[in-house]
Amino acid sequence: MNIRCIIIDDEPSSQNVLKSFVHKIDYLELVQVCNSALEALEYLKSNTVDLFFLDINMPQLSGIDFYKSLKNPPKVIFTTAYSAYALEGFEVDATDYLLKPFSFHRFVKAVSKVKDLNDAKIDYIIVKSDKKLHQIKIEKIYFIEALGDYIKIHLKNTFLVTYKSLKMMHTSLPKSIFKQVHKSFIINKNKLQYIEGNMAIINSNKIPLGQKYKKEFIDHFNA
Known part of the structure; x- marks a missing residue:
């Protein structure tokens, strides 16, 4: 599920850096760039967003005061060139604080x-299979297998086949739970019984661990 975000910053150079970084993250959807908090307020009158990239030091209305003025604000990552603002940013429950200039690695974090x-917050997904819409609790998914242009969602004693790529399916699932272990397989790590050689065993199924994914998956599993 994409995270709809807006950039609120009065500096074109900072806007350009943020736009470049946002476009590199597949689950971020940039819906607006605002040059001031007042411009953002106008946009929010008829639009909803999930995340602000919000500069603190702006003319007319600071990022902090703007954020405090909202009744139901979205998540916010404050951006500023002044480290002195960090504490105040976290006092309004900011998700994070980026000190300019920041790297792409820090942005990703x-x-x-x-x-x-x-x-x-995601506890179920909707899947179309056999001309029906199925609501599936994600905790019930054991693993997902690619079948050409389709995927096969394996549950405990059954499965569903739906028209979707493995990559698209992965973006709609919690990355902390679902891990890609092969070019054709995503598994629910909570359903993993054990690893034997190059195989992950889930519900008596042997799922291959691709060389590209094996080390990262085992390191994550060990952690």
Whole structure:
């Protein structure tokens, strides 16, 4: 599920950096760039968003005061060139604080926190299979297998086949729970029984661990 975000910053150079970084993250959807908090307020009158990239030091209305003025604010990652604002930013429950100039690595770390918070709220998905819409609790999914243009969602004693790519399916699932272990398989790590050689055993099924994914998966599993 995409995270709809807006950039609120009065500096074009900062806007350009953020736009470049946002476009590199597949689950972020940039819906607006605002040059001031007042411009953002106008946009929010008829639009909803999930995340602000919000500069603190702006003319007319600071990022902090703007954020405090909202009744139901979305998640926020504050951006500023002044470290003195960090404490005040966290006092309004900011998800993170980026000190300019920040690296792409630091940006990824910040947005991953937002993604993890969103993932924790996902408890089911809707899947179309056999001309029906099925509501599936994610905890009931054991693993997912790619079948050309389709995927096969394995449950405890049954499965569903739906028209969707494995990559698209992965983006709609919590990354903290579902791990890709092969170019054709995603598994629910909570259903993993054990690893034997190059195989992950889930519900008596042997799922291959691809060389590209094995080390990262085992390191995560051990952690």
